Amino acid sequence: MKRHQITRACLFIGALFGATPGWSADAGELAGSICMACHGEGGNSVVPNFPKLSGQHATYLEKQLNEFLSGKRRNDVMAPILDSFSKQDVPALAAWYAAQKPTPGTVGDPGLLAAGKAIYEDGNVETGVPGCMGCHQPRAQGNARYPRLAGQHQAYTLQQMNDFKSGVRDNDKGKVMRAVAERMTEQEMQAVAEYMASLQ
Ligand code: HEC
Ligand code: HEC
Structure with a gap:
């Protein structure tokens, strides 16, 4: 079982006992455990080749994530992590990144x-x-x-x-x-x- 699946199982058990977990907390956990390595804290990547996701529109993020999953958009770096989330996670991940505050860019020239x-x-x-x-x-x-x-x-x-x-x-x-x-x-x-x- 992967770490986020364990978290999800815990959230599910929590829900049965009246706790109030949400998909948003789950998306934040997934982002923090898997995506942050490349896309940075709160989606503010500090690596020039890895896109910032913070403040991006949820509709666009959903489209891209679904198209990575379906193979319509292909990238060797994103490819190995595509089995760490599924279509069901996409709306919450997109909403989570859309809600993060973007840091300003840096002018080079x-x-x-x-x-x-x-x-x-x-x-x-x-x-x-x-x-x-x-x-x-x-x-x-x-x-x-x-x-x-x-x-x-x-x-x-x-x-x-x-x-x-x-x-x-x-x-x-x-x-x-x-x-x-x-x-x-x-x-x-x-x-x-x-x-x-x-x-x-
Ligand atoms: C190993 C590094 C790495 C990890 C981990 C990673 N990504 Fe990416 N991601 C990339 C790279 C590189 C690109 C740019 C792909 C390209 O050039 O088409 C990208 C592109 C994206 C895009 C498209 C952004 C845009 O502006 O079009 C989204 C959305 C995205 N990643 C979401 C995620 C999510 C959600 C996770 C975690 C589940 C994740 N990524 C994990 C490296 C990574
Ligand atoms: C007619 C509308 C239109 C015009 C004009 C246009 N774009 Fe786009 N652009 C889009 C759409 C739609 C997408 C999203 C494509 C997708 O769904 O993958 C996009 C995506 C992009 C992306 C990818 C963003 C990412 O995060 O990966 C870049 C970069 C971009 N446009 C740059 C430009 C630049 C620079 C210009 C002007 C020289 C421009 N666009 C003009 C419609 C347009």
């Missing part, structure tokens, strides 16, 4: 911020890159339909942009992000990643 802001807001008319703002919202805060990108690690953002561009990541419905990324240069991706990291 302030010289890229102006170019990044221009792409974020207006895109590149010549090459047909749309502005990101129309979907991801003016300060990259996202909403129930589009993920939050503010304060995210540049390295993770850049990896996702390149994965959309090459098609390694293809779980974006209607190819929305692949169509954006395939028109972008590496320099544009770097600049916009830097700008989004600077937003809160």
